[in-house]
Amino acid sequence: AQSVTQLDSHVSVSEGTPVLLRCNYSSSYSPSLFWYVQHPNKGLQLLLKYTSAATLVKGINGFEAEFKKSETSFHLTKPSAHMSDAAEYFCVVRGGNSGGGADGLTFGKGTHLIIQP
């Protein structure tokens, strides 16, 4: 079974400082990993995805994530936070716990990113 653990339920940073959102995964095979973002009152949007190509993945809005197999981690980073980055972020692994089949997704519980002015 596949699972992800987001290590922080809330992260608060000042505008212009780096962002780090932590995610560890568990997978019985080589995983496909994603980060999704959900802005208030908006739908979920894909930020980036890792599918066994380059381990450093670049996404939209200046975000990137690095796949580290030895640490089973897929942390999301951004060099300089912007007020518009305030949102809920979800780390996701392909494959369900008990459902969803091969194309299903298993979501972490989310990290709420707060940007201080």
Add this chain to the structure above:
Amino acid sequence: DVKVTQSSRYLVKRTGEKVFLECVQDMDHENMFWYRQDPGLGLRLIYFSYDVKMKEKGDIPEGYSVSREKKERFSLILESASTNQTSMYLCASSIPDGQGGNEQFFGPGTRLTVL
């Protein structure tokens, strides 16, 4: 652009009512999914479908059923709504991808309140 639409943004129903949540996608995707989202729990998969008239249980199917009569439409049914089904419901669709890495496209969500 892929578009996934859901019939209502907000819905208020009474305990015991039968509730239909509708989802339509316009990109001819084979896969469709229903999730519920609750604070601190992330998204949890209720049901999914790989094709017309095909359905599979997800992680939390109890109290729900689904219908997929047409490829573009996937309905979630609460046979007898209960207060613990108050939640945000999200529909998604995707192309099958045996290689992995397929993106799911999400609708805006329906916030259901059961009184």
